[in-house]
Amino acid sequence: MNKNTEQISIEISQSKNQFRFLKSNTRPCHIAVVGATGMVGQELLSILHQRRFPVASIKAFASENSAGEKLDFGDDEIVVAELKPDSFAGVEVAFFAVDGDLAKTYCAIAAKSGTVCIDKSSAHRKDTDVPLVVPEVNPEDIALYKKRNIISSPNCTATPLVQVLAPLHKKAGLKRVVMSSYQAVSGAGQSGMEELNKQTRDLFNMRDIESTVFENRIAFNVLPCIPAGADWLADGSTDEEAKVIEESRRILGLPHLKMAVTCVRVPVFNGHSESVNIEFEKPISPQEAREILSQAPGVVVIDDPKTKLYPTPIEASGEDLTLVGRIRQDTSVAHGLTLWLTSDNLRTGAALNAVRIAEILCSEHLS
Ligand SMILES: NC(=O)c1ccc[n+]([C@@H]2O[C@H](COP(=O)([O-])OP(=O)(O)OC[C@H]3O[C@@H](n4cnc5c(N)ncnc54)[C@H](OP(=O)(O)O)[C@@H]3O)[C@@H](O)[C@H]2O)c1
Numbered sequence: 001m002n003k004n005t006e007q008i009s010i011e012i013s014q015s016k017n018q019f020r021f022l023k024s025n026t027r028p029c030h031i032a033v034v035g036a037t038g039m040v041g042q043e044l045l046s047i048l049h050q051r052r053f054p055v056a057s058i059k060a061f062a063s064e065n066s067a068g069e070k071l072d073f074g075d076d077e078i079v080v081a082e083l084k085p086d087s088f089a090g091v092e093v094a095f096f097a098v099d100g101d102l103a104k105t106y107c108a109i110a111a112k113s114g115t116v117c118i119d120k121s122s123a124h125r126k127d128t129d130v131p132l133v134v135p136e137v138n139p140e141d142i143a144l145y146k147k148r149n150i151i152s153s154p155n156c157t158a159t160p161l162v163q164v165l166a167p168l169h170k171k172a173g174l175k176r177v178v179m180s181s182y183q184a185v186s187g188a189g190q191s192g193m194e195e196l197n198k199q200t201r202d203l204f205n206m207r208d209i210e211s212t213v214f215e216n217r218i219a220f221n222v223l224p225c226i227p228a229g230a231d232w233l234a235d236g237s238t239d240e241e242a243k244v245i246e247e248s249r250r251i252l253g254l255p256h257l258k259m260a261v262t263c264v265r266v267p268v269f270n271g272h273s274e275s276v277n278i279e280f281e282k283p284i285s286p287q288e289a290r291e292i293l294s295q296a297p298g299v300v301v302i303d304d305p306k307t308k309l310y311p312t313p314i315e316a317s318g319e320d321l322t323l324v325g326r327i328r329q330d331t332s333v334a335h336g337l338t339l340w341l342t343s344d345n346l347r348t349g350a351a352l353n354a355v356r357i358a359e360i361l362c363s364e365h366l367s
Helices: 003-014 039-050 100-112 137-148 158-172 192-205 237-253 284-297 347-365
Strands: 029-034 053-062 070-071 076-082 091-095 116-119 150-152 172-180 258-262 271-281 299-301 324-331 336-343
Touching: 003 070, 029 039, 029 347, 039 347, 070 137, 076 100, 076 324, 091 336, 091 347, 100 116, 116 271, 116 347, 137 150, 137 347, 158 172, 158 237, 158 271, 158 284, 158 324, 192 284, 237 258, 284 299, 284 324, 284 336, 336 347
Parallel strands: 029 053, 029 091, 053 076, 091 116, 116 150, 172 258, 299 324
Antiparallel strands: 070 076, 172 271, 271 336, 324 336
């Protein structure tokens, strides 16, 4: 462990912003994880256990290829079953960690039979009758689940961004946000991790490189195009960039916020990072921003210009907080700040956000 990493790990463990929404008297719930064998699904199981989510029973579903496989849930093992239309009998809350098409089909089936669905895919994020929630920012929207029995969890790049923007907005009013991302290959699922691993080994062994998950070589390269293979929008932006803008505006309740976003895939295994320029309505100094963010739920400030302490995805990986550093004045506008953030896209950006939603749902709405 290098010096920076050691210091950061101490600061994370001392942060007061580690929080749990669960009330101590919450009754145990019958739950299911759909896509349990995938990157997000496995993280979900591990976080549910780590946070001692009150579980009356738990089911794990995946494709027929994984049926019969055993997954760890603490000291117990869960046998994976094939996802079928009748999978949801007796399930009160189901986490969906599968692709959008599958989530759309099966959330509709599960919701109809009374299961509340927490969907990690993008299938329902634009539906105005489905709440899109980051619990640190708009927990009150969870109550709107009753309209369709579905709650949507945002994109893994939008989630840490709004965690940081929301408290700064309260202080100085957001005027314009410019963000460039540095997104890890785990954001493209298990197959993205495998492709970076294989390409790196092939390069060192002088073998030909094959790209199947990403459009171009990702090893020792960066790709300004997420998701790979998808058509670009009419204005030349990508689907990921449009999602980050639309979802951030919706969660912050600022439908007209000016935003410019570029999303870039980088050869990092896990942990998304973002460089963010923020223009405010009112003055705000870097020190004020540090103080506000050091109190913000879900965020830890790792920022010491004197010792050059700053966070990287290595420190963010496996953690529950969004790490923020390099906070400085942006002198190109009247009231501007520039900052850097990094978070675990599988946890903060996906599984942890979904579990936090479930903590509020079960404590306050299903009890
Ligand atoms: N990775 C991230 O950072 C991230 C962040 C935010 C949101 N998300 C979203 O979360 C979802 C899951 O992503 P992931 O990265 O975990 O993907 P992944 O690693 O590729 O896992 C996909 C999961 O879907 C299951 N599945 C595939 N076909 C199925 C079928 N016909 N029936 C039932 N299950 C099926 C797979 O089961 P088998 O193992 O049996 O194939 C696996 O459990 C996606 O919508 C993604 O956009 C991902």
